[in-house]
Amino acid sequence: MASSVSGTRLDNATALGWYRQIVMIRLFEEAAQRAFRQGKIGGYLHVYSGQEAVATGFLDAFRDGDKMLTAYRDHAHALILSDDPNAVMAELFGRGTGLVKGKGGSMHLFDAAHGMLGGYGIVGGHIPLGVGIAYALRYQQTDGIVHVYLGDGAIHNAAFHEAANLAGLWGREGLNPTLFILENNQYGMGTSVERATAMTDLGAKFDSYGIEHEKVDGMDLEAVLECAHRVTQRVRETGKPYAVEAMTYRLVPHGAGDFLERYRSKDEVRQWRERDPIGLVERKLLEAGVVDEQRLGEIRDEAKRIVDEAVRFADESPEPPLSELHTDVYADTAG
Amino acid sequence: MVQALERSTPERSTPERTAPGWTAGDAESERAPQRSLVESIHDTLRDEMRADERIVVLGEDVGRRGGVFRVTAGLFEEFGEARVLDTPLAESGIIGTAIGMALNGLRPVAEIQFLDFIHPAMDQLMNEAARIRYRSNNDFSCPLVVRVPFGGGVHGALYHSQSIEAVFVHTPGLKVVAPATPADAKGLLRAAIRDEDPVLFLEHKKLYRSIKGPVPEGPHDVPLGLARVVQEGTDATVVAYGAMTHEATKAAATVAAETGASIEVVDLRSLKPLDEETVVASARKTGKVLVVAEANRPCSVASEVAALIAEEAFAYLDAPVMRVAAPDVPATPYSPPLEHAFMIDAEKIAAALRRLVAY
Ligand SMILES: Cc1ncc(C[n+]2csc(CCOP(=O)(O)OP(=O)(O)O)c2C)c(N)n1
Ligand SMILES: [Mg+2]
Numbered sequence: 001m002a003s004s005v006s007g008t009r010l011d012n013a014t015a016l017g018w019y020r021q022i023v024m025i026r027l028f029e030e031a032a033q034r035a036f037r038q039g040k041i042g043g044y045l046h047v048y049s050g051q052e053a054v055a056t057g058f059l060d061a062f063r064d065g066d067k068m069l070t071a072y073r074d075h076a077h078a079l080i081l082s083d084d085p086n087a088v089m090a091e092l093f094g095r096g097t098g099l100v101k102g103k104g105g106s107m108h109l110f111d112a113a114h115g116m117l118g119g120y121g122i123v124g125g126h127i128p129l130g131v132g133i134a135y136a137l138r139y140q141q142t143d144g145i146v147h148v149y150l151g152d153g154a155i156h157n158a159a160f161h162e163a164a165n166l167a168g169l170w171g172r173e174g175l176n177p178t179l180f181i182l183e184n185n186q187y188g189m190g191t192s193v194e195r196a197t198a199m200t201d202l203g204a205k206f207d208s209y210g211i212e213h214e215k216v217d218g219m220d221l222e223a224v225l226e227c228a229h230r231v232t233q234r235v236r237e238t239g240k241p242y243a244v245e246a247m248t249y250r251l252v253p254h255g256a257g258d259f260l261e262r263y264r265s266k267d268e269v270r271q272w273r274e275r276d277p278i279g280l281v282e283r284k285l286l287e288a289g290v291v292d293e294q295r296l297g298e299i300r301d302e303a304k305r306i307v308d309e310a311v312r313f314a315d316e317s318p319e320p321p322l323s324e325l326h327t328d329v330y331a332d333t334a335g
Numbered sequence: 336m337v338q339a340l341e342r343s344t345p346e347r348s349t350p351e352r353t354a355p356g357w358t359a360g361d362a363e364s365e366r367a368p369q370r371s372l373v374e375s376i377h378d379t380l381r382d383e384m385r386a387d388e389r390i391v392v393l394g395e396d397v398g399r400r401g402g403v404f405r406v407t408a409g410l411f412e413e414f415g416e417a418r419v420l421d422t423p424l425a426e427s428g429i430i431g432t433a434i435g436m437a438l439n440g441l442r443p444v445a446e447i448q449f450l451d452f453i454h455p456a457m458d459q460l461m462n463e464a465a466r467i468r469y470r471s472n473n474d475f476s477c478p479l480v481v482r483v484p485f486g487g488g489v490h491g492a493l494y495h496s497q498s499i500e501a502v503f504v505h506t507p508g509l510k511v512v513a514p515a516t517p518a519d520a521k522g523l524l525r526a527a528i529r530d531e532d533p534v535l536f537l538e539h540k541k542l543y544r545s546i547k548g549p550v551p552e553g554p555h556d557v558p559l560g561l562a563r564v565v566q567e568g569t570d571a572t573v574v575a576y577g578a579m580t581h582e583a584t585k586a587a588a589t590v591a592a593e594t595g596a597s598i599e600v601v602d603l604r605s606l607k608p609l610d611e612e613t614v615v616a617s618a619r620k621t622g623k624v625l626v627v628a629e630a631n632r633p634c635s636v637a638s639e640v641a642a643l644i645a646e647e648a649f650a651y652l653d654a655p656v657m658r659v660a661a662p663d664v665p666a667t668p669y670s671p672p673l674e675h676a677f678m679i680d681a682e683k684i685a686a687a688l689r690r691l692v693a694y
Contacts, residue, residue, distance in 0.1 A: 010676075043490030043669065094670035105492045105669030121494030122452060123424055156423035158455060188424050190400035196423040263399055319672045329664050 005147060006059075008225035011282060011288040016299060018060070019281055022052045024303035025076045026278055028085060029252075031307050032075065032092055032106070036256040040315065041092050045106045048076040050219075050251030053277035054183055055080055057224025058147060058244075061232040065142055067133050068114045069126040070149035072107035074119025077149065081116040089310035091154035097313070101335065103324060123188075124150070124157030131163045131241075134178040135170055139240050145177040145235045153188020155202055156309060161209075167241040168209035174239030180206065182243060183218065184251040190263035203245035211241045218246030219275045222284060251276065361628035367518075367549035372542045375517035375550045376482075377406050379524045380444065386393045387442060390528065393420040393445030394429055403448050404484060404543055430481065434464045434533075437479040442528055450485035450537070451497040464533040465508030478510075479533040480524075484540040486578055486629055488678050491540075492669035498577075498630035498661070503535050504607045504639065510559055511606040513537040516581035517548045519604055522557025530559060539578040546581065548622055560608035564617070568599035571623040571692050574614060574640055576603040579627045579679060586684035596692045606636050615642060615647040622653035623691050629679050632660035654694035 009015065030304050036045045048055070055076040062068065062081065070077050078088050078099060091098030092106050100110050107121040117133065120126035130148035137144040154160060157214035170176040184202055186193055193200050206213040206247040216227040227244060235242050253261055261269075327335025370378065384390045392407055392414075398421035401408030411419040422429050426447055433443040447453045453460070460481070467475045487496035503511045510532055514520040520538070527534035565584055568591075575583035580602040586597040599617050603609065618624045624644050628637035641656040659679055661667075666679050 042671065043492060044495060094673075096670075102669040102670035103492075103666070103673065105490070108493055108669070121492070122454070124455075153424040156425050156428075158425065158427050188395075189403075189587075190396045191421055191423065195421060320668075320670050322672060322676050324670075325662065325664060325668060325673050325676050 004324065008229055010284040011290060013290055015285065015290060016295075018056060019285060019296070020299050020303055021080065022221065022278055022281060023300050024085070024306055025052045025056065025079055027300075027303050027307040028052055028079060028089070028310065029075060030072040031311050032089070033252075033256050035093065035311065041106065041256075042094070043105060043200075044072075045256035046073045046254065047252055048073050050272070050276065051183060051185060052076060053221040053224050053281075054181065054218045054246045055149075058181055058228040058232075060225055061147075061228040062115065062147065063144070065115070065144035066147065067117050067130070067137070067144065068147040068149070069117050069130045069133075070119055071123055071126065071151060071154060072119050072121045073151075074107065074109050078111060078116050078119070082111040082116040083107070083114070085197055085306055085310040086313040089314040090317045093178055093314040093317065094319070095314055096324070097317040099322055102320040103328075114236040118219065124154045124159040127154070127160050128163035128166070131167045131170075131176060131178050134167070134176045134241070138175045138177060143236050145232060147179050147181060149181045149183060151183040151188060152182065152186065152193050152202055153191065153196065155182060155205060156188075156196055162187035164206060164209040164211060164241075168211045171211070171240040176241050177235045177239050179235045180211070180213075180241065180243035182245045183248055184245050185248045187250065187254070187263065188225055189254050190261075192263065203243060206234045206243040211243050211300050213243035213245065215245045215247060218248030219277045219280060221281050249275075249333045338691065362506075367551045369547045370517045370550040371544050371547050372517050372520055372538065373404060373406055373544055374526040375520045376524060376538060377408065378550075379521045380407070380412070383525065383528050384418065386412065387528075389440065389442040390444060391418045391420065391436065391441055392431060392444050392446065393422055395422055395424055395448055397421060397446050402446060404540065406482070406538070407446065426452055426454075426456040427459055431459040433462070433479050433481070434459060434467070434477055437477045437533075438475050439684055440654045442478055442480075444480045444482060444528065447481060448481045449491075449495050449497075449540075450499060451494045453481075453483060453499075453522065460503070460509065460533070460535075461506050465506050468532065469508060476531045476614060477529050477533045480527045480536050482536045482538060484543070485537045486539040486541055487667045487674065488541045488578070490669065490671065490674060491667065492674075493666040496667035498628070498645065500535070501604055501635050501639075503631055504636055505634070508532070510534040510606060510608065510641060511537065512559060513539070513577040513606060514604060515539070515542070515577055515600065515602050516548045517546070518555065518558055519563065519602075521550050522555050522585055523559070523604065525554070525556050526544070526559050533625075534559070537577065541578050542581070557604065560605045560610055562610035563602045563604055563611040564613065565600040565602050566598070568597040568621060570598060570621055571625065572599045572601060572621045573625045573627060573688065574601045574603060574617075575627040576606060576636070579629050579684075582679065582681040583627050583684055585681035586688055589615040589685045590688045594689070598688070598692075603636070603640075609639070609643070611643055611647070613641050613691060614643060618644045618648035622651050623694065624652075625657045625659060625684070625691050627679060627684055628658070628660040630661055631663050632658060633663055635660050646654040654691055657687055657691055659684055
């Protein structure tokens, strides 16, 4: 759903499109958590609540022909790129109408037709893939770029370091249009950045590989939008990798089945809640006089209808046929 | 057709089938406290750490968070951060540094959160840990334990369900165990920690809280390389390990009730070294063997056991050795019906067992 909005400011009526999107993502995640509690979604479920401004902002600059890979906290990315909440929710429910026919589930969304090249449950595993795709895009003389999202936990994995080095190296020749979006939500599971590395300026890790970088306030959609459009253009034009460290926060436990949060204080969470990206957007829109409370409420209702429909669709969708177990194994067993 | 060989192979003596000092069902077991698998592993690890300062625990979120499955809960508080190390998300680093610690006199017990995440550390395990003794004139040993939850049936899909134990069984220099009961978890963990070589300690995540059993208090050792005969029988044998032990036992009860057959169930417990004697003796006794693995079938532990029986008990067999194992597809699908179709359970084992008994 690359938006039709021009510009990156939250001071005009077209900006309401972003508001609808960011609210829809939050409501979608809340609906997914409810479905998890009801046992309709099983296994593992990792929602994006608190980080919506990052994917919403960066994927606003996503163009046809670009590619995107992320880790397992992938619902928002799939919602934005596939623009098909029904198919995303159906996948979470494991139904045959899901993005990957119910075979993947929450952490393993995939929608190649829309450049969504996967959510990956092996943390760090997708990063080299993104760098390779970026090489291929230049080799094929396209102007596509690759968005590689990764977390503050993933950056300590060897796969990241090997891939970043290659990106920097190939980028010297303009052969690596990878945009690394480091979603620093301060924790990898229960381990804070300070407890994971002695060099806590995570963006600076890209220096080692000759990759320029900057930080952005990942809770502020307007800041993310400005950054996203500027840096994607740069990566597109230069064919060189670039990294943005988006400072953000997960407002929910790591996984939907987690309750104990010994590693962070309630106070800390409360403080970050005050910077909830949705609240920030609302404030900006109201201050700019673009909307009133009532209109915001209407938009929230619209978003809610979309999500309710997605849940209904998922709930009523059929299970995949058992024959799917054996399809898509090799080229000659495609389903 | 190969001509039936004469049954000339001498009977092997039946090895001691239960661990010393512990026989399931005896008076001592009646008195022993009931523990879940997770409790048993936790308590054992804690007791071992109290007794041996060389033991350190390291892994992702094993400290303050107490581990994703809470196996290491409370260890950080009791033993401090020098002995319970929260690591960054870096599997190769976890295993590689643990090997280094082991080479220099410590007894590291590393945790990999899920067997699915061990792949980045394969190089360290297979190329370094497994070979260090062989390549160092026996100057170095690597007394390392890697604890890893494995197995499916919990809707974990692609990356939280894997059973790739056969890869490690195929790696000379490594030992691999997979306890099915809380008592065996205790005995095998103690043995693994005391062992001078690297041991992969596989914990079936579905069993963590779903089973309880008596766990003997005090020292209780189960030597590596000793299978457990869960129940004796004379008409057919089912060999299994991990969660499949329980499924196999259920299946055996069902088929025994239906057919009146007397079915022996063998829990391997130790995949490497494999208790060849117990397996072969059982095959020779019953003449019909079904081997069960939750892993993908080709080159699985079930394949290895089947090959062993073909070599060592051929003349005693009254039916071809059968395997029940997961289909040869790249992942456990997420969709519950597909996952169910993928997973091996008592029903599928019973279906095979009926055919075997009737053969
Ligand atoms: C290779 C690998 N190791 C460990 C895990 C278990 N695990 C899942 S998420 C996670 C933390 C990841 O943190 P981060 O990259 O910051 O992402 P966030 O959860 O904050 O979005 C860990 C350790 C995994 N999935 N894959
Ligand atoms: Mg994080």
